[in-house]
Amino acid sequence: MTLTRGHVVIDVEACKGCDLCIDACPPGVLVMTEHTLNQRGYRYPLLLPGCTGCKACSQICPDFVFQVFKLAEPIDLQAQEER
């Protein structure tokens, strides 16, 4: 069971596809798109369940793509999906 404690809002159009957030994310909940591109032609990050709101992505991002939130209560999103 992986609790999701945080959330990010991603400014998809600001992203330049540099991948730094992917490696920076400690729980590894960011993955880049493979085929879907933003308006400027870059791949951008997608969010999986398990975010902890640690801000590593927003701190490492050169393009200010992320807004980071801590949820009011942790939630088990895997359980939600299975239902």
Add this chain to the structure above:
Amino acid sequence: MSEILRQTRIDGKLVLRTETAPADARLVDDFTPRLIDVGAHHLCPGCGEPIAMRSVLEIIDELGATDRAIGVFGIGCYTAFSNNLDCEVAQALHGRAPPVATGIKRVHPNAVVFTIQGDGDMANEGLQEVLHTAARGERVTCVMLNNGVFGETGGHITATTVIGQRTKNTLDGRDGRKDGYPIRVSDLIAQLDGASFVARCTVNTAGNVANARRMIQRAFQHQIDDIGFSFVEILTMCPTGWFIDTAEAPGYLTEHLAATHQLGVVKDTRA
């Protein structure tokens, strides 16, 4: 609440929607710091400079120095970034930011005056300027964004390029006997009595960004407390100038640049 964390399928993956956050979620980090006007800059993907400058501006704001902050920019990729700042800026010539900062600080002693310069600007063209400014103990904070190349002109060797580093004029890697040896600018400046705080940090990982912020804060505090000249060298990624992929740049920085230009506080007369 959980229904706002909706899931969707993109490229075959089940992911969370990231257009909005739940109304009761707490914002812990915003898109852009207060002193950056617009989010869109056109520095390369994976460039470390905007990360570094974000840190500098956030620290200035956290120190309550916004309404007396004046930045002096050198010439490099970061020059265009000054157009994105809601901070007063004097644009200087290549290498000449430290004396401009000196002139500003001498006539506005209460201002918080800092320079943003690359290694090409400061260590090549402007080495004399920063050394004298430090020796005189001018109460300004000079920041060197060190990526070991002249990024703006396309990736050429500078005084801080490390041995083995490939650049357009050292295609086989910098060879000390042929191409000379890198200058460790922070260590050079630390030897000057007028310099009261000298530190080297980097922005290649989130943890290092946090360390960098602490060093930047200490540097500005030295200026605000009228101690002496303060200097922060920030190693930044330049995948374009290093001719590598963006995701490889943080590791390249650790393995190559940080091995020569070692991280840490080099000097703190108050420590």
Add this chain to the structure above:
Amino acid sequence: MKARLMEGSEAIAEAMVAAGCRFFAGYPMTPFTEVLEHMARLLPAVGGTCINAESELEAIGMAWGAAAAGVRAATGSTGQGLSLMQESIAEASTAGLPLVILNMARAQGDYFQATRGGGHGDYRTPVLAPIDLPEAVRLAQLAFHLADTWRNPVVFFGDYYLAHTYQSVGVTPLDFGPLPQKNWALDGSTSGTGRARLVSPLGDLKQRDGVGFDLADFYLRQADKLTTMIDGVQPLAETSGCEDAEVIVTAFGSPAKYIRAAVDALRADGRSVGYFRPITLFPFPAAALRQATASAGHVLVYENNLGQMIDDVRLALLGSADIRFIGGLSLDSSGFGIAPDLDVALLTERIRRSLDSAARAR
């Protein structure tokens, strides 16, 4: 201030301080050094700053910063030092910086450097060349007024002779008229307001929705500013006896004092000769020169160099008079001191020979 005996360097320094200059930076070099010394003594007493910079490049950089911060600032050197400052002068013009730059010149070979500008690009700087201490006191103050009026560097063209001549002179602050507020200057107060100021040779607008600097637009606007300045600065000249003269003798700076005396002597002797001295080397007083030479067929040009101002004389007259060079390099053994041909008798004779030869040619 009561008139008292002082050397030219001190008079210039006193004049700058009287004009409100509160920042000066310089690097010692003959014959500029004494100006730096006097400013180092005078400025702290009025709350100003004088820095003995470690290079000329740093000196102008510091003055650039002080000027960007809205303070009346100046720097200077001699010709070689100004050579080092050329990039900064050119860019200071584009950046809209009011900066006064002193050339305490060795001889007069820096005329081209001052008036054409030794830097890159299309920029100009007004150039003021005093003949003696009282005029230097006035022009040093006018320099700051012009710099602030046009937001452009202004060159004050002095020399070794002026620097080291002692004369009894008083320095009174002069008011040249109202000036706009420096609401573009940096002091930190607009940071974080959404309207943070920018002082830059690359632009003057923060582009909120564009990318980087639109240099094309900016350079064109700066070009307009230059044209307005060139048309707006009043060219100044000193003339004497030109109305009916057949020959006009021209000179600038300290040597003109001797030319003036020589011309006076020749007029007293009944010769038909007049005297014309540009005070603003840029904008060159071309219209005044044309008027002064309207009835003259010959113009003699004296300058202590191989012929530089003579080009501006030629451009002003465009063949309407016969122009002859009666100057040349005249140096003492140091290579830059008092020119040996600064001798009224010698110059009177030189001019007389030219007058005679011109008369034979007619």
